[in-house]
Amino acid sequence: MKHSASQTYPPRFDGDFCDRFQDLLIWRRDVRSFRPDPVPQALLDRLLDLIQLAPSVGNSQPWRFVSVESMKARAFVRASFEQCNREALAGFTGERAQTYAGLKLSGLDQAPVQLAVFCDEATEQGDGLGRRTMSETSTWSVVGAVHLLWLAARSRGLGLGWISILDPARVTEALEVPPAWRLIAYLCLGWPQEEHDIPELERLGWQQRTTQGRTVLRR
Template sequence: MRFDEIQAATLESILRWRRDVRHFRRDPVDEALLDRLAEAMELAPSVGNARPWRVIRVEDPGLRAAVRADFQRCDQAAAADYAGEQAAAYRALKLAGLDAAPVQLAVFAHIDPAAGHGLGRRTMPETLRQSTAMAIHTLWLAARAANLGMGMVSILDPGAMERLFAVPEDWAFTAYLCLGHAEWDDDTPLLHRAGWQENASTRWEVR
């Protein structure tokens, strides 16, 4: 299939306007839309077609509270790494949408699945985690195209998350995702607005 200029421009817009959303409205997300997003995630590439991502939709209030508590503990520890103006800037950042996001997903990578029969990962087993990351990015773009916001909560203890969700030993915690309707539309990334860091060039190096 060949894409025309309009389709190519649409993809560029989705890539350009994807945001790591932290501010959510509490309104529920339509279940049919969530089904379509799950289907879109299934379109992600994966090493040997192993499809190692495992997703838990977190609805239980006790589990959500436990995730929030672990975030707060890890956040306090992370804040101690900064000093002076940077410490104040860190404390001012909103780093999670856990309080309002109506949909929350715990994502794990199956680090030794039977699927794929080991193809492509003998010397690089980390490709299973990379495949899971690509599935997350696919979901992120699909959510943005559906005018939903998504944010990743990375200030969590992976071991604590694996114990909390009582997952098999060969599931590795990869990400905790908040999903829902963004509280507002803003073309300025949060870290840029806070003055934390601007984009750095990542041009391809030629050798």
């Protein structure tokens, strides 16, 4: 990447940039409803290139993406979702069950791009640095890459939804990936039907955002 002679290094991020970055975080939502408009391949390629800037343990870059495009594969994923969704609904009762039944928990029928994201647990890149004592850092690295994709997509007007109500073993088998690949995320990507700065689960009364997640201990 070429740099302009007028640029300073390291770059300085002023207050306006920081405010805009905060806006990006606020408007990064888990999207479930998509327009049918296709995502240009050049844009998708650019987003996948940006993912390579994500941090990873030992610089292992263990993320592996499968673009799920065939009707057969998508139908299998949809069937897995429907089964797991029924089982999840059975776990709720009363008003909670009614609320759950009304949630739109899948963008699988609309999203023009669907990506299955795996962690290659057998990768030799990075020579195991940082993984011998905490092997789960490979998984965390993939999650970090997913979040970077989420932000990069949002900055370009795209929405992303993370589908977790799936049987990971069956989806992995259906996508015929190497045995050392473990499914971390199934993502729906496309142009959102609606724009919101409040999470859908909060808008629909499932769970309000709290400050309880911010826990700082001092020792």
